[in-house]
Amino acid sequence: MKKAIFLITCLLLGQAFVAQPAGTTSNDETQVYICTGPSSKRYHRTSTCKGLVKCSKEEKKVTKSYAESKGKTPCKMCYKRK
Numbered sequence: 001m002k003k004a005i006f007l008i009t010c011l012l013l014g015q016a017f018v019a020q021p022a023g024t025t026s027n028d029e030t031q032v033y034i035c036t037g038p039s040s041k042r043y044h045r046t047s048t049c050k051g052l053v054k055c056s057k058e059e060k061k062v063t064k065s066y067a068e069s070k071g072k073t074p075c076k077m078c079y080k081r082k
């Protein structure tokens with residue numbers, strides 16, 4: 001019984017650490033940067049964006065889907081329309 005539990009645990013943990021092949025990251029897993037300040041409205045492509053200079057609180061790296069779920073929209077400097 002202990003061997004079975006150990007094997008199942010190893011298999012489950014192994015799945016958690018399987019890397020995705022390069023170029024297969026979905027939009028939901030794309031990492032972006034947000035400011036945790038109360039008036040913050042945008043998410044940023046890089047932590048060095050000029051839009052993050054005025055951040056009154058902490059800068060935080062999150063997934064794009066998380067940022068959008070919090071009502072954040074793309075920074076106009078980072079995500080220029082072409």
